[in-house]
Amino acid sequence: MGYRVAIVGATGNVGREMLAILEELNFPVEKMHAIASRKSKGMEVAWGDKTIYCEDIERFDFSTVDIVLMSAGGDVSRAWSEKIGKLGPIVIDNSSAFRQDKDVPLIVPEVNPDAVKQAKKKNIIANPNCSTAQLVVALKPLHDAAKIKRAVVSTYQSVSGAGKEGMDELWNQTKAIYGLGDATPKKFPKQIAFNVIPYIGSFRDDGYTDEEAKMWEETHKMLDPNIKLTVTCVRVPVFVGHSESVTVEFDRPIEPDEAREILREAPGVLVVDKMEHDGYITPVDAAGEHAVFVSRIRKDPTVENGLSFWVVSDNLRKGAALNAVQIAQLLDETGTITPKSGVRTVIV
Ligand SMILES: NC(=O)C1=CN([C@@H]2O[C@H](COP(=O)(O)OP(=O)(O)OC[C@H]3O[C@@H](n4cnc5c(N)ncnc54)[C@H](OP(=O)(O)O)[C@@H]3O)[C@@H](O)[C@H]2O)C=CC1
Ligand SMILES: N[C@@H](CC(=O)OP(=O)(O)O)C(=O)O
Numbered sequence: 001m002g003y004r005v006a007i008v009g010a011t012g013n014v015g016r017e018m019l020a021i022l023e024e025l026n027f028p029v030e031k032m033h034a035i036a037s038r039k040s041k042g043m044e045v046a047w048g049d050k051t052i053y054c055e056d057i058e059r060f061d062f063s064t065v066d067i068v069l070m071s072a073g074g075d076v077s078r079a080w081s082e083k084i085g086k087l088g089p090i091v092i093d094n095s096s097a098f099r100q101d102k103d104v105p106l107i108v109p110e111v112n113p114d115a116v117k118q119a120k121k122k123n124i125i126a127n128p129n130c131s132t133a134q135l136v137v138a139l140k141p142l143h144d145a146a147k148i149k150r151a152v153v154s155t156y157q158s159v160s161g162a163g164k165e166g167m168d169e170l171w172n173q174t175k176a177i178y179g180l181g182d183a184t185p186k187k188f189p190k191q192i193a194f195n196v197i198p199y200i201g202s203f204r205d206d207g208y209t210d211e212e213a214k215m216w217e218e219t220h221k222m223l224d225p226n227i228k229l230t231v232t233c234v235r236v237p238v239f240v241g242h243s244e245s246v247t248v249e250f251d252r253p254i255e256p257d258e259a260r261e262i263l264r265e266a267p268g269v270l271v272v273d274k275m276e277h278d279g280y281i282t283p284v285d286a287a288g289e290h291a292v293f294v295s296r297i298r299k300d301p302t303v304e305n306g307l308s309f310w311v312v313s314d315n316l317r318k319g320a321a322l323n324a325v326q327i328a329q330l331l332d333e334t335g336t337i338t339p340k341s342g343v344r345t346v347i348v
Contacts (some may be wrong), residue, residue: 002028004065006089008080009072010045010054012033013160013167014094017321018069023048025325028332030339035060036072063087066337068222069324070094085123090337092125099126099218108133109326110268112142112222115273116330125327127213130319131155131242132218132235137245137292137318138311140223140267142259146250146305150228153215155198156236156243158283161315162187165334169238186236197235209233241283242315250305256297259307263294268318273297286312290322 005022008017009273017189034045036054043054051181057076062068062084070077070084071094081091081098098104105115106126119125128136139148159166165187174192176183183191190197201211208231216229263271270291272281280295295347300306313319329338 001176001339003067003326003328003337004031004033005029006033006035006060006062006065006068008035008057008068008070008076009094011036011040011043012071013164013316014071014320015069016045017316018045018324019045020072021317021325022328023322025329027325027328029338031065033065039067045180046282049074065089066251066339067092067331068326069124069328071320071324081089081272082122085244090119090123090125091333092127092336094127094324096129096214097126098122098124099128099305101126102249106218106221107327107330108136108222108323109330111136113330113334115325116334116336119204119331119336125331125341127320127324127327128222129214129217130161130315131157131211131244132215132222133319133323134242134313134315135215135244135246136219136223136330137266137268137313138263138294138309139219139227139248141262141269142248142250142254142307143223143227145258145262146252146254148224148227148248149251150249152247153229153231154197154245155200155231156238156245156283157233158236158238158241159188160240161193161200161242161319162235165225166192167239170239174237192235192237194237196237198232200233200235213307238283240287240314241285241312242319243283244311245308246311247300247303247306249300249303249309250307253305254307256299256307259297265298269294271295271297280310281312283312286314287297288317289314291318292318298325 041056074095074097076139077095077097105118159170201209211233212231257327281293296310
């Protein structure tokens with residue numbers, strides 16, 4: 001017995017990871033539907049050892065499923081999520097469309113699982129921005145131990161955060177620059193191969209980008225509105241895995257060893273922190289993993305009660321697909337939803 005699940009955006013980077021993770025985590029699925037745009041109708045996608053065929057979003061009857069994992073961008077979500085929610089299923093939305101809606105909980109299960117109680121208001125739960133998800137998993141246990149007053153964050157975001165087109169652009173530009181081919185930027189505003197771009201999303205009037213603003217707005221909604229955050233988001237020529245340099249000011253002294261101990265006990269976190277080359281994590285190490293890795297924990301001597309550290313995670317997993325599937329598990333474990341038969345499958 002299990003749930004009837006539809007994945008919207010099943011041909012995309014995140015959608016494919018969702019299919020893989022539902023299988024890896026043994027989520028109880030009775031029937032799986034892969035949904036994408038009309039052009040992908042009939043396209044094969046892998047779900048464990050099975051092949052399933054994409055269905056056209058316009059033709060799909062969403063009232064026949066229990067859970068919709070939505071990962072086709074903000075416009076598709078704005079057009080569909082509320083309509084689908086009214087038909088009965090719970091939508092777990094990976095886009096930014098509803099993250100600041102007061103009737104839509106924004107959830108990272110390690111941080112604010114109780115917010116699941118709000119799920120039925122619109123039958124929509126928002127999944128956070130990828131850089132925010134890994135940040136709050138690392139900040140939450142520290143904030144519980146010593147209140148965070150202020151944090152300075154710089155991100156190093158991989159091209160997979162910009163979808164399939166982002167990955168193709170890095171690959172094609174890399175080949176084109178030292179061989180034959182067209183290296184003209186299309187998806188990114190400047191050359192991404194052998195370069196870094198301090199711009200993700202779009203500019204706001206205050207000089208920040210909306211990607212940067214998402215990081216403090218979402219941290220405020222999930223963790224604590226009193227944490228002051230300043231952020232710089234940078235795109236780097238890495239395929240998978242977002243990295244973050246984080247400096248935090250606490251309201252009391254906290255030694256690096258105490259922070260390591262706290263983080264070692266924290267759900268979803270793996271501390272890899274030794275002064276040797278196996279003692280810190282890079283995005284290549286984190287790709288395909290579930291954890292949020294924390295390395296390079298050290299004192300910031302320039303402020304009172306300051307610590308600096310390095311946070312890395314697979315943006316397609318904890319930043320997107322894994323967190324969405326963990327929300328589905330939370331819905332099941334809390335009895336917020338039940339399969340249509342009325343029999344709840346408890347995950348052990
Ligand atoms: N990648 C990341 O790290 C994160 C991404 N997200 C969110 O998830 C979304 C998807 O990301 P990603 O998988 O990387 O993107 P991709 O570009 O790799 O995939 C986009 C998916 O959306 C589908 N799609 C596009 N337009 C429509 C439509 N009109 N109707 C139905 N399906 C449509 C595509 O189907 P088709 O192949 O038929 O066009 C494809 O399956 C992002 O836009 C973002 O909002 C959120 C957090 C992190
Ligand atoms: N914008 C992120 C991906 C993401 O999380 O997007 P959004 O917040 O729109 O879901 C990136 O490019 O790396």
